[in-house]
Amino acid sequence: MVSDALDSLGLAGAVAGILPIWEGSRLAGRAITMRTVPADGRTSTRHLGAQALDRALPGEVICVEQQTEGRPASASWGGLLARAATLRELGGVLIDGACRDVDEIRELGLPVSARAVVPFTARGRFVEDTVGEPIRVGGLAVRTGDFVLADGTGAVVVPSDRVDEVLSVAESLADKEAAMVRGLENGDSLAVVFGRNYEEMLHGR
Numbered sequence: 001m002v003s004d005a006l007d008s009l010g011l012a013g014a015v016a017g018i019l020p021i022w023e024g025s026r027l028a029g030r031a032i033t034m035r036t037v038p039a040d041g042r043t044s045t046r047h048l049g050a051q052a053l054d055r056a057l058p059g060e061v062i063c064v065e066q067q068t069e070g071r072p073a074s075a076s077w078g079g080l081l082a083r084a085a086t087l088r089e090l091g092g093v094l095i096d097g098a099c100r101d102v103d104e105i106r107e108l109g110l111p112v113s114a115r116a117v118v119p120f121t122a123r124g125r126f127v128e129d130t131v132g133e134p135i136r137v138g139g140l141a142v143r144t145g146d147f148v149l150a151d152g153t154g155a156v157v158v159p160s161d162r163v164d165e166v167l168s169v170a171e172s173l174a175d176k177e178a179a180m181v182r183g184l185e186n187g188d189s190l191a192v193v194f195g196r197n198y199e200e201m202l203h204g205r
Helices: 002-008 050-055 079-087 102-108 160-185 195-200
Strands: 027-038 061-066 092-099 112-117 126-131 135-137 140-142 147-150 155-158
Touching: 002 155, 002 160, 027 050, 027 092, 027 135, 050 079, 050 126, 061 135, 079 092, 079 102, 092 135, 092 147, 155 160
Parallel strands: 027 061, 061 092, 092 112
Antiparallel strands: 027 126, 027 147, 135 140, 147 155
């Protein structure tokens, strides 16, 4: 519904290919951004992700852009960071890149969506580049304070200054679909339930 609402408003915001690392994982919250880049021989002065965790408030979602520059990905998130995020009651983690320690993260119950799962550590391979600065996730600009959601279908990013508008349209669309479901359950014909309304519902808010 949020993706449809963004379409209805002419906003780009849906991201394909970033999916839950464990079944049933769903996240929603304000974004805290961070970017990781290849180490290229540099030694990190702090644990990757620690600064973002220190900034994040309960319910917020850490969003990670991993710039691989065509190299094999290593994990930008793992079990130790997930445990810290759980203790801080974060809303989850969204990674345009790779994650590891899936079993541990699932046991912790932390919602995490990522583009890939790998066993490789980031140590010596990737370092933290920025925290709190604009990043790109699936080609979309993401800024700290934007609203992000992710489930088994993909992810959406809602600009911070459009959240109320987008959610209002999403609620309206959800109400229309709920009415259509009731029609199906009542045995109404598909022609009546769908009709022209289905194709035009994004434009007839």
